[in-house]
Amino acid sequence: GLFCAVNCAEKTGTRILVIEKNISPGKKFLLSGTGQCNITHTGTVPEFTRHYGNAGDFVKPALSAFTPAAMINFLQENDIPTVEKENGKIFPESMRAIDVLSMLIELCENRGIEFRFDSPVTDIIYKDGIFEVTSGGEKFTSEKVVVASGGESYPDTGSSGDGYKFAESMGHSITPTSPSLAPVYIRSFPFTELSGISFKNRTVSLFKNGKKNHSSSGDILFTHKGLSGPVILDMSRYISRGDVLEVSLAGKKSEEMNTDFIAESRAQGKKSIKTFLKNYDIPERLITVILEQEGIDPLKNVSEISKNERVKLFKSLGEYPFIVEEKGNFNVAMATTGGVCRDEIDKRTMESKIIPGLYFAGEVIDVDGDTGGYNIQWAFSSGKTAADGIKRKG
Ligand SMILES: Cc1cc2nc3c(=O)[nH]c(=O)nc-3n(C[C@H](O)[C@H](O)[C@H](O)COP(=O)(O)OP(=O)(O)OC[C@H]3O[C@@H](n4cnc5c(N)ncnc54)[C@H](O)[C@@H]3O)c2cc1C
Incomplete structure (x- = not known):
């Protein structure tokens, strides 16, 4: 004005x-x-x-x-x-x-x-x-x-x-x-204890009623109740309650991680799953929490990880599905x-x-x-x- x-x-x-x-x-x-x-x-x-x-x-x-x-x-x-x-x-x-x-x-x-x-x-x-x-x-x-x-x-x-x-x-x-330009609150956000952790250049895909609506890459921040950071803020204009945000927490897709895993388990089967995950740009605290959520012992050798375990683990790290509880209101x-x-x-x-x-x-x-x-x-x-x-x- x-x-x-x-x-x-x-x-x-x-x-x-x-x-x-x-x-x-x-x-x-x-x-x-x-x-x-x-x-x-x-x-x-x-x-x-x-x-x-x-x-x-x-x-x-x-x-x-x-x-x-x-x-x-x-x-x-x-x-x-x-x-x-x-x-x-x-x-x-x-x-x-x-x-x-x-x-x-x-x-x-x-x-x-x-x-x-x-x-x-x-x-x-x-x-x-x-x-x-x-x-x-x-x-x-x-x-x-x-x-x-x-x-x-x-x-x-x-x-x-x-x-x-x-x-x-x-x-x-x-x-x-x-x-x-609002943060989003996630239903039963499973990473509250990791609030403050940020991720560089991650891909986020927005799904509405099961259909992909948008996809974008940028920095992400875990908050106490959900997600923020530039890519989330920019995407928030499209986001509503009940939408799903799939986030590549590892900065890689699950298929790529799977391919890496198969090669590595052949070459170095005695390596622990925790050490294997250090190949990626994943904060160590997140590795600990995700393995705990998946019920996988961090010291388990990669050769002992079952197919079911690895499919679930890489899905979480490659395309974690966060359900939107609510978008931040006009006050934020x-x-x-x-x-x-x-x-x-x-x-x-x-x-x-x-x-x-x-x-x-x-x-x-x-x-x-x-x-x-x-x-x-x-x-x-x-x-x-x-x-x-x-x-x-x-
Ligand atoms: C916390 C925060 C940080 C931001 N940071 C950035 C940033 O760094 N970069 C960026 O590009 N954008 C940023 N934005 C967005 C940006 O500030 C706004 O998009 C921009 O100010 C909009 O300008 P405007 O003139 O249209 O409206 P406003 O800046 O909102 O100004 C409207 C004016 O109209 C007056 N008004 C309203 N109703 C009436 C009425 N009935 N009678 C008389 N007067 C009235 C209001 O009091 C106000 O002074 C930020 C916004 C917020 C909330």
Whole structure:
């Protein structure tokens, strides 16, 4: 919303008002990247579009209008140098979200943008080409309105889904929302004692009603009650209760382990199963727990392991089937999947196809990005696109 306002203000003679529910703007932004603000990611626009689930086509024009490179330039021009961290994530060099937020607020102030803080909008009515926005007993009228009220995650930050209500009241459909970038809780999670253990680059396959729905690779984390880590967070937009997540805990498929095992038991039959499993990138504590769960003595020679034992063991290590009890709710999810229906928004301008002069920007739209800076980039790119659309329309 702030970046949209800054860009609208480049048009002279426009009066711009930002109405914010909280006593100051950007409460969620300040939490981003645990306060360090993972603001964007390395990569070209075509690469970026692969990080928004099935919204790739929709986000492309906005990302092209304000690219990740343009984001870095914009920050640099405003004395916020950036730095690339692990896996291509981009942060302000200071690692402080507050620096970026302060810069945006200062730009708004310098450009004469007006603010109303502590002023929740309760209603937006459109009549005869004019919007009437109600907030805290006041009514504001305008020919154009941008709804940039965020999604539903972390509702204490102010983004509690109000924008959906406004959009619906003006005839828009809302694609059902659910938490995204959320951890998952696993039914009778068998690895609670291993909470905190992480795995590099594991394959996770999502099954719905027994049918494979998605597959992806990345880092995984065991939590007290289930699974988290980038690959789980990114996949969470598709996950629901009762789904099955098959995880290659060993980083190998069961068939490959089986082939290795047969070769090794011929060559070194006296080797213990525990030593054999050390061939793989499996944390030692997990080896101990899995062997215990399978009822296999860790010191048993590989030549003595029965076919049944090895089939079950390698299935657990190659494709462990975790049943999803629940996905983390909006209090823990970092984004919202679903929102104002994309089909009803012009992707080149962010203008409503239903009400002329009504625009949307950011997470309120049915767009959610992967972890890694994709959501803030989307908020900025869509905000800039809405501003350009408004300026073009005059
Ligand atoms: C803990 C956490 C960490 C995150 N880390 C990252 C990260 O590192 N990188 C990344 O890319 N993304 C991250 N995200 C996601 C990212 O912060 C959001 O996608 C982004 O802030 C969305 O921007 P937005 O402007 O659309 O909405 P928001 O930032 O949610 O802003 C919406 C604003 O509208 C105001 N508002 C809502 N309703 C009303 C109303 N009725 N009246 C007036 N004002 C209203 C809210 O108070 C809020 O200030 C994180 C999210 C969380 C929760």
